[in-house]
Amino acid sequence: MSRFLSARLEALQPYTPGEQLGGQKFIKLNANESPYPPSPLVIASLGEREAADLRLYPDSSCSALRQAIADSYGVEKDCVIVGNGSDEILYFALSAFCDSEHGFVCPQITYSFYEVWAALLGVPCVKVPLRQDFTIDVGPYLGCGSTIVIANPNAPTAIALERGEIERIIKDNPDNVVIIDEAYIDFGGESCVPLTKVYDNLLVVQTFSKSRSLAGARLGMAVGNAALINDLDRVRNSFNPYNVDRLALAAGCAAMKSADYYRVARDKIVATRSYTADRLRALGFEMTESSTNFLFVRSDRISGQELYEQLKARGILIRHFPTPELDDYNRITIGSGTEMTALLFAVEKILEGRK
Ligand SMILES: *Cc1c(COP(=O)(O)O)cnc(C)c1O
Numbered sequence: 275m276s277r278f279l280s281a282r283l284e285a286l287q288p289y290t291p292g293e294q295l296g297g298q299k300f301i302k303l304n305a306n307e308s309p310y311p312p313s314p315l316v317i318a319s320l321g322e323r324e325a326a327d328l329r330l331y332p333d334s335s336c337s338a339l340r341q342a343i344a345d346s347y348g349v350e351k352d353c354v355i356v357g358n359g360s361d362e363i364l365y366f367a368l369s370a371f372c373d374s375e376h377g378f379v380c381p382q383i384t385y386s387f388y389e390v391w392a393a394l395l396g397v398p399c400v401k402v403p404l405r406q407d408f409t410i411d412v413g414p415y416l417g418c419g420s421t422i423v424i425a426n427p428n429a430p431t432a433i434a435l436e437r438g439e440i441e442r443i444i445k446d447n448p449d450n451v452v453i454i455d456e457a458y459i460d461f462g463g464e465s466c467v468p469l470t471k472v473y474d475n476l477l478v479v480q481t482f483s484k485s486r487s488l489a490g491a492r493l494g495m496a497v498g499n500a501a502l503i504n505d506l507d508r509v510r511n512s513f514n515p516y517n518v519d520r521l522a523l524a525a526g527c528a529a530m531k532s533a534d535y536y537r538v539a540r541d542k543i544v545a546t547r548s549y550t551a552d553r554l555r556a557l558g559f560e561m562t563e564s565s566t567n568f569l570f571v572r573s574d575r576i577s578g579q580e581l582y583e584q585l586k587a588r589g590i591l592i593r594h595f596p597t598p599e600l601d602d603y604n605r606i607t608i609g610s611g612t613e614m615t616a617l618l619f620a621v622e623k624i625l626e627g628r629k
Pocket of ligand 1: 385
């Protein structure tokens with residue numbers, strides 16, 4: 275820290291992303307990236323012509339991509355916004371709908387970036403405890419009178435909340451925005467996108483980073499009532515009207531035309547998830563019911579920290595959260611079949627000779 279840093283930033287604890295170790299050949303099961311490449315159409319869209327056009331600013335309105343999303347989701351184009359990752363959109367949403375007096379509530383255990391943004395924006399963040407089994411009890415959210423942020427399925431718990439339960443929250447908070455972060459929705463659970471046509475206080479945020487194999491493109495989207503989307507656009511145009519670059523726009527359009535390809539990839543990941551879960555259970559692991567592309571696991575046979583370290587020593591990265599409530603657990607991304615075979619082999623070796 276320099277002596278010039280503002281006191282507000284000095285006090286803030288930034289988000290720690292999953293390790294991205296360059297050079298070494300790790301099996302990366304720590305950032306919930308897809309093990310599969312983007313669709314052939316996406317790769318073909320990033321040709322020489324697109325590169326040559328980089329001298330020009332991108333379309334600030336992101337018109338073609340928003341239209342492609344709108345067509346695919348059966349909504350109007352003015353009900354869609356795109357951003358530099360869904361992280362940016364979530365940040366825009368908290369900037370738009372919260373301030374120092376009007377904070378938001380979110381689950382106690384969830385995507386830890388929410389509270390980082392709260393600190394950065396000076397917005398109060400109230401955390402609602404989960405049930406003992408890590409499921410979300412909607413009770414405390416009903417009529418809570420503040421903006422609500424819920425990841426569905428939730429992370430790192432991997433558990434999905436029924437759409438009907440989310441609808442209860444939306445209905446019971448008509449004067450507050452309910453933000454549903456659907457980063458993992460393609461791997462399980464029911465999307466709330468259809469509800470955006472019924473409720474003007476619902477914002478559904480999705481990403482191209484997980485099920486669409488485009489984490490490196492930094493592309494996210496939100497669907498909601500046109501007035502809500504317009505509010506987000508106000509923030510976007512006050513921050514960076516060229517927030518999505520030309521290559522990402524081209525890749526995103528091609529990705530929206532590749533539904534079949536991504537469905538096949540998703541099905542493979544879901545099948546690998548089920549196989550990996552069974553094998554880990556046989557090795558004595560407990561886990562939540564995953565509706566995502568990762569497993570949230572623990573075992574009496576080994577601590578979360580030790581499993582993380584031992585796998586890292588064997589060239590496999592998983593995610594460990596060193597907080598008191600999550601210390602026992604690890605989050606393991608579902609990789610390719612080969613990667614999961616290597617993981618299971620390594621776990622067996624690590625546990626060999628233990629009770
Ligand atoms: C990965 C993730 C995001 C961020 O996605 P980007 O679009 O890559 O910024 C947002 N929310 C949750 C819960 C995630 O797991």
